[in-house]
Amino acid sequence: MNNINDLKSLELTVGDVFSKNARLKARNVNVFYGNNKAIDNVTIDIGSKEVISFIGPSGCGKSTFLRCFNRMNDTIDSCVVQGEITIDDENIYDKKIDVVPLRARIGMVFQKPNPFPKSIYDNVAYGPRIHGLSENKEHLDVIVEESLKRAGLWQEVSDRLQSPGTGLSGGQQQRLCIARAIAVSPEVILMDEPCSALDPIATAKIEDLIHELGNDYSIVIVTHSMQQAARVSKRTAYFHLGKLIEVGKTKEIFTRPQHHQTEAYISGKIG
């Protein structure tokens, strides 16, 4: 499989993988878990201030691919990433790149809400504190308030910032995690199935939030729900068995899929 040349693999992906004002560029990315190939030669651009969703059946590698963008796969011993991923034309897998500031530039929201067992305030203030983003206490207060407002949580928690973040409801916790990610002012936010553990009302709130945040950030969202992809994203990428099958405008993917596998997935035959 390694010997497939670039041209051939690009032929595999249907649709327009490139973007005019690309912020993140992935070129011929392969990911291995030990001897297992999880991502097979994926090339895609992610535009500036663009919301793009990754869809596909379970185990298709969409989460694995997402975690390549902020090098979260580094924490898994057996995981090897090949190929090139650039942010603003800087290769993030370059040996000179320090992964710590990189992860501050590319924020991440996880599948299950994972607030720290600290107060709501400390949860949001965590990132600014470790990166030294605030000059003084007042500035930090401003950052925390601003982040919570942007995450649409301020009204609900402004009177109990010192109570534990784990005491919030699931949907509130996830918005807290989003506020925590925003607080370090990232350029890109990666979301790994952010609503899969939430009820429909909380999901709707998060989706509204993604909509709004899309005006300022590039957002990559992995989702199981095709409706969600249709609601929140402008572009959609369909993964299958570690390969990127089709990329295109969300509307077109869902109404006129060009690849037969995409069509099969969308019409419910795979998945």
Place this chain on the structure above:
Amino acid sequence: MFNFYLLSSVLLISLIFFFLGNNRAKNLVKLNQKNLHSLTHYYGVYSLLVSLLPALGIFFIFTICDDLIFAELIKKYIPKEVVASKDYNFTIVLAQINNSVEGLIFGTPPKWVTNAAEIWISWIHKSQIITVIICISTALISGFLGYKKISGNFRSRNAVEKIVMSILAVSSVIAILTTIAIIFSVVFESIRFFALIPYDEFLFGTVWNPQFEGAERAGSGQEGLSQYGAIPLFAGTFLISIIALCVSVPVGLFSAIYLSEYATSKERVFFKPLLEILAGIPTVVYGFFAALTVAPFLRSSGSIFGLDVASESALAAGLVMGIMIIPFISSLSDDVINAVPQSLRDAGYGLGSTKNETVIKIVLPAALPGIVASIILAVSRAVGETMIVVMAAGLAANLTANPLEAVTTVTSQIVTILVGDQEFESAKTLSAFALALTLIVITLAMNFYALHVVKKYREQYE
């Protein structure tokens, strides 16, 4: 041997009932062509338990009680003039009789002792016969009743469930009762001690100088030659414990963090068992390591700096005790650190924390209740540890905060008091129990307080 045969035959009977019950259930299925409530082997297990447990219970009650009953009955056979004599002590007389029952005869015991022993032996034979008859017949009768119960509607699966639950409950009650019994055994002797020595003198006195002297016997009114101020002992205990914790908490905690957060799985598999070997070394070995290796080393290196280190010092004992406790802290902390969900670490890394920041700011606070629990366990070990201090810390009851001097601890005093021949009337012997009681109270209080702290912290964050 007798007990072994009896128990085996009871077990055999209940096994037979297992097969009988099982077969009866199978036959019921065959004959009636209808379904039983439970699987057939549950009927067998039910019959087995029903025949075994009552017989076992009766057996244990009999074996525990017969000595007590005999001891009460034998009083009749002790001659009046012996009972009336001045230094009559029933415990000693009983021991004499028991020795002669077991065939341990020192010198020529009085005639009445051999007589009593013969009577005692005849009772043993009688009680054995009675035990056999009652145990076997209980096993047979209750097994038979259980067997009779087996019918299509009988819910043996639920019945077995209940019996198993009560076995488990009884086991936990035994553990609790033992604890209570231990405490009471110490409490009663302590009360006798406090009748001789006022408790404020014991608790707040600063001189510990117990002596065996006839003069300080109970009721002679001449106490005061010895002094029973326990403060130096407790001070020594805490001095050594604090030194031990200063060694074990950082080393144990840091190695736990290394093992759970930084080490690769290969290193972990290699290092963790090695660390746990420390816990398997007998404390006596630690003791002579402290006395023969560490103490002389401290003494010689102290003299380089012009310090006078006693050859038996609190420092040597504390350091070695600290090494002994390391695995308790590291092993438990490692478990709790591992139990911190990976999602929290991911969140930290995702925000751009370094590994170190993630450990200090996220993982350790989340694992803190468990870490505190492991430290409490270590403190209890340190306070209760005996062998190392006996060998390395000395026996001089100095009231000092200088770790270079010899001190003694509560446990090592208890050992020195209780080793050798004892007179249970003397304040010195009884003081061991008072010390033990105080130690138990202190460790219990510490545990309660620490649990309270842990609980408070948990409520805050979960």
